[in-house]
Amino acid sequence: MQLTRSLVRASRISPDKTALIFHDRRWTWHEHASRVARLAGALRTLGVGPGDRVAILAHSSDRFIESVFAILWAGGVLVPLNARATPGDIAGMLDDCDAAVLLVGADFLPLLPTLRAGAQKLRHVIALDDGATPTGTIPYADLITSSDETPRAETGGDDLAAIFYTGGTTGPAKGVMLSHANLYANALHGIAQFGGHDERTVYLHSGPLYHLAAGSRVFTTTILGATHVVIPRFTVEGVLDAIKTHRVTMTAMVPTMLAMILSHPAFEHADLSSLSFLVYGGSPMPEALIVEAMRRLPHVRFGQGYGMTELSPACTYLEPRHHSLDPALRHRLRSVGRPAMGVDIRILDEAGHDRPTGEVGEIAVAGPIVMQGYWKRPDATREVLRDGVMHTGDLGYLDRDGFLYIVDRLKDMIVTGGEKVFCIEVEDVMRKHPAVALCAVVGRPHPIWGEAVHGVVVPRPGASVTADEIVAHCRAHLAGYKVPRSIEFRTAMPLSGANKILKTVLRAT
């Protein structure tokens, strides 16, 4: 199993079909494969050999995807860097993985002095975008035109394919090591379990490619031989425009992105007629939001993936057929679906024993999508990965039909007056208030209760609502100790690179 073979396959059987669209650039599979093989030749000339780490620091683009495959084609290991991290953190990641080469987008060129100072093994910097090429950087376009196609490396299977850094918002980032087999299994699971996708799919990369939730779909799309559509970063207008312009059939979003789209004034006039499939995941989906999405996008099939970077990233799938508003089945919308094919999910108590069906415990995952470990962090690896089982730190239960329900992240639970409050339950109620566009619940330190429930709300455009109204709404639907003690209104949420709400920021401010 070699991830680059899927590119060879697509270019052999569909050479003239559009592979990749970014703004006004379009590449056929033949052109795309040729450019990848030439960029890989250039990387080899720069000294990249088997297993060498090559980093990318950029917003999404066609060149990001070319770079992904060129690094693997040369036999290297891909390291996409979180563009939202601080320059110091990014330098730390570069240094941690001993990256020899960095491909850097135009927006990040000003960080180069900091990065070079912090990552002294960095030998070459490639300026990914046209335009400025500061001293000491190599222009990407020149590399491709001046290089010959190089033979494809035979790396694959359990060979390391990528290091994705994770956890930067809650502690020092750890490099998640994923093999070719990991990423291939994840792609095949998604294709098999969602169904209905093939080379006719036009896939919009809505999220940042350096995040695995989006980045993993680069492989899915190429394995399908479908068409990649790339936008530099998520904006509501950018997504709506790309769907209309390129007749996009499929995209993926975190719930926050979906909420932003549904509550945006442009949604009402958008042409989403081509869209047939929407995948969501990356953070818990409020039931009210998915129901609203199903009602307002009745021609779209929905699928959910749940997981984490350490799981390549998906370990469960909620399939389109499980998105039902039938009262007897609707509860499944609160689940994250069933284990991926070939993946075993157990619910463990604190001693590591299996909990009975329906009872809450830590979610533990085994299967071909489990990471190889954290790069150079054997202790951190041992903490979560034992005998091939990934201990996720998430709490949940399995029902009698094998559906997994996430109760909460272990770390995203509030303990107030000795009572446990699962943030997602409160958020789900808050979101049902008609004036609420986005919301989040966090614990704030409290001298008496330990923590107090604190709600943060971004109102819908034009809506008017008071804190008392939100609290009264919550009181009507929740036990008293779960009702927020304080409500804060914001015009926008602090979002991570993956467009997840940054609870660390909400807790701190």
Added chain:
Amino acid sequence: MQLTRSLVRASRISPDKTALIFHDRRWTWHEHASRVARLAGALRTLGVGPGDRVAILAHSSDRFIESVFAILWAGGVLVPLNARATPGDIAGMLDDCDAAVLLVGADFLPLLPTLRAGAQKLRHVIALDDGATPTGTIPYADLITSSDETPRAETGGDDLAAIFYTGGTTGPAKGVMLSHANLYANALHGIAQFGGHDERTVYLHSGPLYHLAAGSRVFTTTILGATHVVIPRFTVEGVLDAIKTHRVTMTAMVPTMLAMILSHPAFEHADLSSLSFLVYGGSPMPEALIVEAMRRLPHVRFGQGYGMTELSPACTYLEPRHHSLDPALRHRLRSVGRPAMGVDIRILDEAGHDRPTGEVGEIAVAGPIVMQGYWKRPDATREVLRDGVMHTGDLGYLDRDGFLYIVDRLKDMIVTGGEKVFCIEVEDVMRKHPAVALCAVVGRPHPIWGEAVHGVVVPRPGASVTADEIVAHCRAHLAGYKVPRSIEFRTAMPLSGANKILKTVLRAT
């Protein structure tokens, strides 16, 4: 990736669902997994350790499937033996793989003296079926009841999972070594590319489980968590009855089996209403036959897989959407579909260079489904497997849309008077004659032309036809040198264990 993990998954998420049906025996996933774990415990007690070969010689049954998973659960390597081979050949296979344990069905108990004499490393024989347990054999049922569940071996990925012997009809049998990853990739490809299958699938194993075309679907069905229905061996009545009785939704057949069903008097009155998907493959599909099947089973979706044991076994898929009678698309029915996801197929000339699109050459395959090699046959392995590429010995071409057309097996071509005749072309014409149920074309030695085209026909029940009529029909549709010089009528075809027509027999008689 561990094949047995799919069994754990199914038993965890669907413990009470029916896993396995054979005659009046039914097992839930929980029962099935428990029996497998106990049989594995018994195998370990008998000395089976990691990598040890355990052979099965039996017709299909629930116990065959239990044995498959128990051998893997114990960490062993599964060796299903071709029940149609001669006792001497079977003993040769047992000896070749140094099998320590043999599970043997009741019908094959009389062979034991021959097998023991030829396979001296055989330590234990388990009598798979209830009833007679000759001296020195261990009753299967006792093993299961008297053993405890044993922990599952952690073998997987590139570890050897199975040895399937192949080529016994054309030369000494070679053991094809397939890994867990090989068989898993094959299963996932099929699920992803055919679509529409999930745990609600009721799968009928119509063919012999010791043949990989059928045996590979044991893994597919368990990965889906669907229901296995097993019949001891293929008969038209047995298949029709099982479909009706168990509301079978999916099955797979070689073209000969499909032809036998369609031309059988019982077909007209059969209840096939539950059947929604029919997979075919294993030998070339005459266009006339698939068109007839599509017309007579209008509610069934069809899918084709092409490959060979060395390819786990499928390297291409003709998807349901490519089964069209539209004149502009119908030519695709003559193809075997497009390369599986992640599989690259090239067409090579005799020097190993790529042939242009549309031109005939040897079909060469690379991807996660390529075998690890032939057991203890490094020379035979090198002959077909070079740099991870399987040289199939089949001739074909790729069209502009990536569809593969098999022109013929290299060895199934007749050279008559210096002209090449591809048997499949003549067979396809012969089969269009309304009185023909089954047919085959072989070369017979000829003093002047080298070989002469010889046709063998099994007429439809009740039909009356002469050799002259068949020849006249062929002459109307074929170039003169392709028309059979002789026609032979038979009441039945000599069939291999996989229900393929044995051309070696037709050539020899």
